[in-house]
Every structure is written in structure tokens, then in C-alpha cells.
Amino acid sequence: xxxxxxxxDKRKLLSGLSHGSIFFSLLGISVGIPIAILLVSxxxxxxxxxxxxxxFHLNVWLYGIIFGILTWVLIGxxxxxxxxxxxxxxxxxxxxxxxxxxxxxxxxxxxxxxx
Numbered sequence: 001x002x003x004x005x006x007x008x009d010k011r012k013l014l015s016g017l018s019h020g021s022i023f024f025s026l027l028g029i030s031v032g033i034p035i036a037i038l039l040v041s042x043x044x045x046x047x048x049x050x051x052x053x054x055x056f057h058l059n060v061w062l063y064g065i066i067f068g069i070l071t072w073v074l075i076g077x078x079x080x081x082x083x084x085x086x087x088x089x090x091x092x093x094x095x096x097x098x099x100x101x102x103x104x105x106x107x108x109x110x111x112x113x114x115x
Contacts, residue, residue: 006043008102014041015049015098019106022057022091031057048105049098051115056094059111060087 014037021033031054038050060083067079094106 006045011043011046011102012099014043014046015102015105016095018046018050018053019056019091019094019098021053022060022087025057025060025087045103045105049094052105052108052113053094054115055111055113056090056108058114059108062112 018034018037021030024030024033034050034053034057038047038054041047041050063083064080067083070079071077090108094108097106
């Protein structure tokens with residue numbers, strides 16, 4: 001699919017950084033990291049990983065709002081707990097995929113892809 005040769009170490013670093021940016025979400029700069037990588041990089045795999053990371057950010061925020069509203073109904077606490085686990089586990093899986101398979105972007109399961 002991607003014929004041009006790119007630096008695999010740079011690809012691993014930028015793809016991993018895109019997916020790992022979710023861990024900086026409390027700082028408010030987490031979404032800026034994949035946006036910057038998307039704008040700066042010319043590697044199609046890195047761009048696809050940055051788009052997927054942005055989609056994951058948007059989904060986490062959307063589900064956080066929905067589950068936060070549901071907290072008023074008392075079921076939201078369980079859903080917020082599950083969301084936090086997903087928020088920690090899925091980026092780790094994505095980073096490991098980016099480090100082991102540099103030729104294919106990672107796709108998060110069960111998310112809406114807006115980008």
C-alpha cells in the first residue's frame with residue numbers, strides 16, 4: 001500500500017507519540033500532539049496513526065461527556081471507570097502495534113472515525 005521508503009525509527013517514534021499523547025490529556029495539550037504530527041509529517045503511516053489518535057481523543061471526550069451525564073443516574077460511575085480503563089489500555093496496545101508493525105497504521109476498535 002505504501003511503496004516509498006521511510007525511516008522506520010522516525011515512524012515508530014511519531015506514531016507512538018501520536019497514540020501516547022492521550023496520557024497527557026489532563027494537561028490539555030494532548031490533542032495538539034497528533035495534530036502537529038499530522039501537519040508536519042509526510043509519512044502516510046504516521047499521518048494515518050495521527051488521524052486515528054485524534055479520532056480516539058474525540059471518542060474519549062464524547063464518551064466522557066455522555067458518561068458524566070449518566071453519573072446523575074448512578075450508572076455513570078461504572079461507565080466512567082470502564083472508560084478510564086479503556087483510556088489506559090487501548091493506547092498501550094496501539095503503541096505496541098506501532099513499534100512492532102511499522103508498515104500498517106493501528107485502528108482502534110469500536111470508535112467513530114470523524115477524520
